[in-house]
Amino acid sequence: MAAFPAFFGLLMAAVVSGQMVDITPREAVRRVGDELKVMCKVPYVIDSCRMTVGTTSYRLRPDITGGDVIYTGNGFKSGECGALIKNIKEEWNGNITCVLPPQAGAIELAGVMRLVVARPPREPELKTPLDPSFKEDTEFMAQCVVPDGRPAARISWFLDEEQILRGTHQPIITSEPGSDLQTISQNVSRVLSADDNGKMLICRAEHEALDSVMEARRQLIVHYPPKRLEAGTITIFGLKLGEPGRLNVTVRANPPPHAEWRVGDVTLAPMQSNEGIAALEPVHLGGGYYNISLLLSRVQKEDVERKYYLRVSNELGQQEFTVLISTMDEPAGVELDTGAIVGIVIAVLVLLIAVFLVVFAKATDRWCFAGRSHRTDIPDGADSEAPLPSHDDVKGSENPTHDHGEYISNGDTKHPEKKPDTAV
Secondary structure: OOHHHHHHHHHHHHHHHHHHOEEEOOEEEEOOOOOEEEEEEOOOOOOOOEEEEOOEEEEOOOOOOOOOEEEEOOOHHHOEEEEEEOOOOHHHOEEEEEEEOOOOOOOOEEEEEEEEEOEOOOOOEEEOOOOOOEEOOOEEEEEEEEEEEEOOOEEEEEEOOEEEOOOEOOOEEEOOOOOOOEEEEEEEEEEOOHHHOOOEEEEEEEOOOOOOOEEEEEEOOEEEEEEEOOOOOEEEOOOOOOOOEEEEEEEEEEOOOEEEEEEOOEEEOOOOEEOOEEEOOOEEEEOOEEEEEEEEOOOOHHHHHOOEEEEEEEOOEEEEEEEEEOOOOOOOOOOOOHHHHHHHHHHHHHHHHHHHHHHHHHHHOOHHHOOOOOOOOOOOOOOOOOOOOOHHHHHOOOOOOOOOEEEEEEOOEEEEEEOOOOOO
16 A cells, blocks of 8 residues: 555656656657657756667767767756757657756656657558449448558548548547557548549548558449430521531430430431431440431431431430421520629629719719809898809909990890990
């Protein structure tokens, strides 16, 4: 029982001493052969400095400059016990402890930091369902496992070169009993779409001990029914009477689609023809897109007046199209990109602001409307109906004699009449 109080006292002393020593960094990850600088500080002058690296305790002094662990810092007078650890070894993985003398008393003070000597993990493993392909809208889940790294590796997910952020689960880190090597695993879930077909699912592992990333991959094969690229009836423009014509319809499907044309009472499968009309095999354009064509050896008037029906199918579904042809040129459509739309909106806003400013200035007699009206001071008692002084009277004149004119109406024409000067 006496051993317990003694152990408790040592534990408390270690805790107190650890709090009094400022050690940086608290944790560091380094490769074998790298170097590390560890600094311990106390707020008083010291006369000794020791540091334990691995199983070896090193006595550090500013005047000792040889070896893999040497002193660094501003000297004992600054209360600094620092070590430059060169050529880090695998066996140094673990705690590094610095030991300093106390300011008073006989119990030494200690500071502890953690050195992780990086060890690269093994190759990542990508675990996915065994199915060779998946249907559209299927909930897909995969797991990436990167074993035995020190510290644990970092996992990131990509679909081709686009990083997957949505649907990634929290990573789980485990280790075997008695081992400091760590295994990390992470799941990703995703509802598959037609756009995922043919893309590469990539689990990418990064680690401090690796010069480049490691990857595990699997290509996704997604099956989906035929999809139309435009709604409603399709019109083929620009055909010429008396010349060959070609009707093209583009669809998207996986597995590859089967196409069947119906012209009047005639049904044409690929590579079949009837009375100058021939159906061609669907041509894969890449990415699941197929071009389906019907050839007319010579476009006639009745060809322009009738409808053409196309059915495209695979084992997952089908699409039906109605196709018309026209000898007119395709009408030009006005398509505005995002930049043009933003420019129009800004122009309208500027115009509205300008109109508001003009109305405001006119209503308040400001800016260019400031001289639009004049206020004339009229002496008290003066006839409010008296005419305003003429322009010359306002300005003044050096000649005391003035010409005064009045307009005399003579029909529709007004003529000025001179009045003789009157002596003052």
